[in-house]
Each structure stands twice: as structure tokens, then as C-alpha cells.
Amino acid sequence: MMIVGGPDRTAAALLAGEIPCPDCSAQLRPHGYTRTRTVRGLDHARLTVQPRRAHCAGCGRTQALLPVAWAVHRADTLEAIRIALAAKAAGGGYRTIAAHMGRPLPTVRRWFRRVPEAHTYWLYKQVKQRAFRHDPDILVRPKQWPSLLGWSLNILAGATLSYEQRVDDDLPPWSSIGLFTRGELLSSPLRT
Template sequence: MMIVGSTEQAEAALRAGEIACPDCSARLRPYGHARTRTVRGLGDGRLTARPRRARCQGCDRTHVLLPAALSARRADAVEVIGTALAAKAAGSGYRTIAARLGRPFSTVRRWLRRVPQPHARWLYEQGVQHAFRLDPDILARPKPWPSMLGWGLNLLAGAALAYQARLDSDLPPWTLIGLFTGGHLLSGPLRT
């Protein structure tokens, strides 16, 4: 499993031979499609994608190129999980967040537990790296957030806006944050 900005973006990059195998760095080539996935977005929204499958010309391994808006092995889109994490960073508890998002308490509690302090620090570090790469001025701004998670999401959001402006991209901020974190907004492995 590899995380890409969007199906269209991955398709173009794949055809141009611009995506390298994560295992051996050789070029990936188009190799059919993975099963269609549908996840729940914010409100009543649904996101559906049929991810590309690619095969490495070097080691023959195949990889699914998952659009960053979806989340691996979860029924909810990155924008939903991200909104829950941002609400937690702002001080809300899981019951309040679950009610606001229209999700079961247990689901939201499970997400929030997947961001222990070491993972919040990792998200923060990704935020620093991407902000530095895209617009270092973001790092000079005051940090109004009391928590590591809040700082991290704040930097990732700043980096996402800088990416949109610099690359004239219409990918939504949470999709870009999903891309910047390689699908690891929550801790845990991408592969089953």
C-alpha cells in the first residue's frame, strides 16, 4: 500500500514512470486496479475510489496506490478522522466529538486512542518537515496550541495551504495532510 494525492495524480505519475518502488526504488508500472472502496466523509458525504494497482519493474511486487483522502483499513475518510483529532486538540472529549460527527462513541474513542503522545510527536515532526520544505515562515509563527497534537496539526495545515498555493493544487487540506503523513494520521501499520 502506498499513499498518493489522488487517483488522477497517481495515474499521470505512473504513466510517466515517476513513482518509485518503496522496496527497491525501481519504477512502478500500471498493473490493473484494486477493489473499489467507499468511505464515509463529513456529514452524509461518501468518497468512492477505485485505486490503481502498480507493479514494480525491478522486484515484481505489486502495490495499491491509495488516494490520501481515504484511510487505509478505516470506514471513514481522512477528513472525518482529522476533524476528530483537531477537536481533541482543541479540548473536546470523545463523546462531544462523536455527537458532532454523527459517529459512534466507540469509533471516535478508538481513533483518539491511536494518537498517543509518541505519535502526536511524530505528527508534529512531519508538520515541521513539510512546513520547512514548503514555507519555512510557518515555523516562525507563534504556537497557540497547548498540546503536541495541536501544534502538529496546525503545522500540517499550514504546510497544506502552502502546498496548494505553490503547486496550484486543488487537493483539500485533509487530503494533503493524509499525503504528508503517508496515511499515518493514526498510529499503526498500513498493511494488514
């Protein structure tokens, strides 16, 4: 599986032969679609998506091209998870946040367990680097946060919006969170 940008731009790039194979760098070619999947967004919105599939003539492998907006952790969008983490960084308890977002308690508790200190520090470094590359102004006078997680999420939000406005406006709002965190807004269970 490959994480790619907005769906329209990806389709155009794939047809034009502009997406290289992650394994051998040969050109990928369109190869139908993968199965349909449904993810939960904010306010119980359901998002049904069918990622494109591509075939590599070089190594013969097939790749599913998953747009960043649909990169998910346990069936929830990264946007929903970002909001829950921001509420936590602002001092919210998981019960309140779960109730407010209409998510089961164990789900929210699991998200929070997957941002231990080491991962928060990793996020901070990723986000700072990306923000610096795309829009250093964001780092000039950041809002003061009592925690590193809050600071990181705040910069992440600024960098995401700036990237989507300036670089890839085909992306749905907030979807480049996946790009900026390399798909790991939450740490993978193995790394914690």
C-alpha cells in the first residue's frame, strides 16, 4: 500500500505515468480499484472510499494507492483523532471527549495510550521539520501550550492548512495530517 495525495491529482498522475513504484522506481500503471471501505469521520459522518490500484511493469507488484484523507487508524479518520488529541492536550478527560465525539470509551482511551512521551517527542520533531520546510512563519510566534503534545498539534494544524492552501488544494481539509506524520499520528502498537 502507498499513501498518496488527493484522489483527483493521484488519478491524473497515475494516468500520466508520473507515480514511481516504491519498490523498483519503474512507472506505475492504473490497475482497477481495491475493495470499497468505509471510515468514520467527524459527527458520525461515514466516508465510503474505493482506492485505486496500480501495477508495476518493472517488478510485477500491485499497489493500493490510499489517499492521505483516507489513511485511518482503526476505522477513524486522522482528523477525528487529531481533534480528540487536541482536546486531551487542552486538559480534557477521555470520558468527556468520548461522549462529545460519540466514540466508545475504550476507543478514545486506546488513542490516548498511543501517544506516550517518546511518540509525542517524535511527533514534535516531524511537525517542526515539516512546518519549517513549508511555512517557517508558523514557527515564529506559536501559541504557548502547557504540553509538548498541544504545541505539536497546534503547529501540525497550521502546517497542514498552509500546505493544503499552497501546495495541494485538491486535498480535503486536514487530510495532509497523514503526510506530515508519515501516517503515524498515533504510534504503532509495536513502537510503544
